[in-house]
Amino acid sequence: MESVTEKQMIREELPGVLVLPLNQIRGVMFLSEKTLYFQNFLQGKRVKRIAVKAVVKIYKKRFEL
Secondary structure, eight states, rough: OOOTOOOBBSOEEEEEEEEEEEEEEEEEEEEEEEEEEEEEEEOOOOOOEEEGGGOOOOOOOOOOO
């Protein structure tokens, strides 16, 4: 978390997949009141931070058959 004053919106980490055109990256998501964090399972990679204000929609969608 970026700040000590940030509060968790969901108690546990959620599994997630970052879908790119030719790649799928599995990891975990964590939601605070200000930021959505995504960290992949590959070691040495940074945590991706997305401001909650920048999130327009989140889909639970099946993209593969």
